[in-house]
Amino acid sequence: MKSLEDLKKLREEALKKVDMRESDNDYRIVVGMATCGIAAGARPVLNRLVEESAKNNFSCTITQTGCNGMCGYEPIVEIFDKDNNKTTYIHVNADKAWEIINEHVGNGNVLEKYTIEALENK
Amino acid sequence: MQDLAMQFSEIIVNSLNAESNLITIKIEDSDKKDKIIFEVKDNGRGMSKQFLEKLTDPFQSSRKIRKIGLGTAFFKEMCDLCEGEFKVESELGVGTKVFSYVKKTNIDVPPMGNIPDMMMAMLTNTKETDIEFTYKTDIDTFFFSTKEIKKILGKDVKITNPDILVWIRDYISDGITKCKGGRL
Numbered sequence: 001m002k003s004l005e006d007l008k009k010l011r012e013e014a015l016k017k018v019d020m021r022e023s024d025n026d027y028r029i030v031v032g033m034a035t036c037g038i039a040a041g042a043r044p045v046l047n048r049l050v051e052e053s054a055k056n057n058f059s060c061t062i063t064q065t066g067c068n069g070m071c072g073y074e075p076i077v078e079i080f081d082k083d084n085n086k087t088t089y090i091h092v093n094a095d096k097a098w099e100i101i102n103e104h105v106g107n108g109n110v111l112e113k114y115t116i117e118a119l120e121n122k
Numbered sequence: 123m124q125d126l127a128m129q130f131s132e133i134i135v136n137s138l139n140a141e142s143n144l145i146t147i148k149i150e151d152s153d154k155k156d157k158i159i160f161e162v163k164d165n166g167r168g169m170s171k172q173f174l175e176k177l178t179d180p181f182q183s184s185r186k187i188r189k190i191g192l193g194t195a196f197f198k199e200m201c202d203l204c205e206g207e208f209k210v211e212s213e214l215g216v217g218t219k220v221f222s223y224v225k226k227t228n229i230d231v232p233p234m235g236n237i238p239d240m241m242m243a244m245l246t247n248t249k250e251t252d253i254e255f256t257y258k259t260d261i262d263t264f265f266f267s268t269k270e271i272k273k274i275l276g277k278d279v280k281i282t283n284p285d286i287l288v289w290i291r292d293y294i295s296d297g298i299t300k301c302k303g304g305r306l
Binding site: 001033034035039044053062 | 236246
């Protein structure tokens with residue numbers, strides 16, 4: 001059983017982790033969580049992103065957004081870099097989310113094969 | 123919408139988008155009452171009478187992109203299907219209250235789904251809206267408040283820190299398991 005005491009320890013660890021990084025938020029990850037997103041399976045995607053980010057101490061924040069009008073492409077994951085360049089990944093599932101965050105946020109490479117540009121006309 | 127957790131997130135997302143700073147969520151799973159009760163209260167911008175009247179109309183939405191909103195329409199359909207009820211009270215500038223339940227033994231009630239996962243997803247909002255969450259069964263009650271968590275975390279560590287989010291999910295999961303008498 002977890003207790004709020006554990007949280008205090010976790011807080012200390014989290015502080016150390018942030019110190020270890022050069023900067024806190026190199027990337028901003030946004031997951032669509034409107035009706036379309038939820039129905040298409042955005043929640044497992046968002047959860048996998050949070051888990052992976054915690055496990056690997058990735059320098060990113062993960063947030064949710066509403067419907068951006070591309071319901072047919074949900075679950076959609078958008079990744080913004082420091083300069084606010086946006087990469088849009090579509091039809092993401094939990095496994096793809098794992099690949100995307102590790103490659104894009106972990107290694108700094110856009111994972112072309114899952115982007116909207118690569119998949120749109122297929 | 124395959125499970126109740128998905129349905130619930132729909133309603134909570136509405137509250138998150140209503141500029142609330144406190145959302146109170148209550149889930150009661152009771153065999154005695156033969157009901158699964160779901161209540162949400164927020165102190166967001168609220169809705170006008172005219173909007174509220176057509177709330178579950180799919181062709182009305184506060185969304186700017188296009189005027190279609192299926193969230194509450196789906197939710198009401200599910201409640202009706204499962205011998206339940208879906209009721210919304212709202213006042214402009216004060217907030218909104220949602221009260222709903224389904225009959226637990228109705229064959230059409232979707233499985234509960236993953237409530238801790240849902241809660242974690244709801245906490246990843248940029249405004250860091252405070253959420254109070256109560257899970258009640260006939261055996262026990264679990265209460266969780268982001269205010270309490272934030273107090274422990276202080277200013278330096280955010281509640282949206284992934285390590286913290288994962289911990290909160292497991293904490294809620296433990297709490298719910300306890301309410302179910304140790305069964306998952």
